[in-house]
Amino acid sequence: MDRHDIPLCPISRTAVFLGSKWTAQIMREMLRHKRRRFQDLQDALVGIAPNTLSHRLKLLEQSAILEREFYENNPPRAEYVLTEKGAAMGKILAAMHEWGEKYE
Amino acid sequence: MDRHDIPLCPISRTAVFLGSKWTAQIMREMLRHKRRRFQDLQDALVGIAPNTLSHRLKLLEQSAILEREFYENNPPRAEYVLTEKGAAMGKILAAMHEWGEKYE
DNA sequence: CAGAATCCCTCGTGATACTG
DNA sequence: CAGTATCACGAGGGATTCTG
Numbered sequence: 001m002d003r004h005d006i007p008l009c010p011i012s013r014t015a016v017f018l019g020s021k022w023t024a025q026i027m028r029e030m031l032r033h034k035r036r037r038f039q040d041l042q043d044a045l046v047g048i049a050p051n052t053l054s055h056r057l058k059l060l061e062q063s064a065i066l067e068r069e070f071y072e073n074n075p076p077r078a079e080y081v082l083t084e085k086g087a088a089m090g091k092i093l094a095a096m097h098e099w100g101e102k103y104e
Numbered sequence: 105m106d107r108h109d110i111p112l113c114p115i116s117r118t119a120v121f122l123g124s125k126w127t128a129q130i131m132r133e134m135l136r137h138k139r140r141r142f143q144d145l146q147d148a149l150v151g152i153a154p155n156t157l158s159h160r161l162k163l164l165e166q167s168a169i170l171e172r173e174f175y176e177n178n179p180p181r182a183e184y185v186l187t188e189k190g191a192a193m194g195k196i197l198a199a200m201h202e203w204g205e206k207y208e
Numbered sequence: 209c210a211g212a213a214t215c216c217c218t219c220g221t222g223a224t225a226c227t228g
Numbered sequence: 229c230a231g232t233a234t235c236a237c238g239a240g241g242g243a244t245t246c247t248g
Contacts, residue, residue: 006151010204011197012128018200019123021241024116038210047110049242054211075209076248085207092199093115096122099196100114103189125221142230153222158231179229180228 014092017063022048022056024093030066031090035081065089118196121167126152126160128197134170134186135194142182169193 008016018024022045029044030036036044042053057080060066065086071077112120122128126149133148134140140148146157161184164170169190175181 008125009129010208011132011200012125013208014200014204015119015122015128016125017123018119019121021112021116021120024119025113028115042210047242049244050211051213051243052241055240070210072248073209074248076211078210088203088207092196092203095196095199096115096118099192100118103192104114104117146230151222153224154231155223155233156221159220174230176228177229178228180231182230 017059018089018092020056020059022052023060024096026053026056026060027065027086027089027093030080030082030086031093034087035079038078038080041080060086121163122193122196124160124163126156127164128200130157130160130164131169131190131193131197134184134190135197138191139183139185141184145184164190 018027025045026041029041033040038053038057041057042048042050045053057066057068061068061080063085064083066080067083069079069081071079122131129149130145133145137144142157142161145161146152146154149157161170161172165172165184167189168187170184171187173183173185175183
C-alpha cells in the first residue's frame, strides 16, 4: 500500500475541497444570493469553462452543500440552492476574506 | 490569451493555497507548536514525502507565513517559525474545524 | 439555457536515491 | 539531519463542439 491510500484528516479534506480552483468563488456567489442559475454563475465566474462549472456543481451537490432544482421548460431552467450545510461555510469564507484583507 | 492568465480573486487564492493537499496539516502543526523542525513535521504528517514537504515549506516561507532558521551544525538543524501573518490563519483553520465537526 | 462529450495539457504529488 | 535530484503518474482544469 502506498501513500495514496492514507485518508486525509477532516480539516484537510475541507481545505482541499474548498481549494479546488473555482469552488470558493462559487460559494461566495451562492452565499450572496442563496439561489442561482447555471448561467448566473457562469457570468459571475469570469473565465470558467461550462464543463468545469458543471463538474464542481455536481460535487457541491454530492456534498449536500447545494441542491439542484431542474425545470424542464423550453428553454430549460436550473437553479442551485444553498443548504444549511452550505450556508454554514460562510464563516470559513469570511475568515479567509478577513485574512486576505489584512495580509495580502 | 486564455483563461489561465486571469488572476484569481484574493479569497480564491487563499483557498487554493490552503487547499494544497498538505498545507492545512502543516499549518495545524505550526499553529500548535509555533516552532518546528523539518523532522518534526515529517513525523507529524504521516505519509508526506520529503520533497513535497520541502516544497510546501518553501512556498509558506515565500508567503511570509513561516520563517526559516537554519543552523549549520553537524548535524544541521532547521527550524520553521510561525509569523504573525501565519498565526492569523488560525481563524481560518478554526472555522474549518468547526464546520467539519458539525457537518462531516 | 443547461449542460454532455472529447481531447489535451499542466501541475502537484509520489517513489526513490543521493548529499553535505 | 535536512534537504536535493530525477522520473513518473493521475487528476483537475481548459478549449472546443454538440444537443434536447
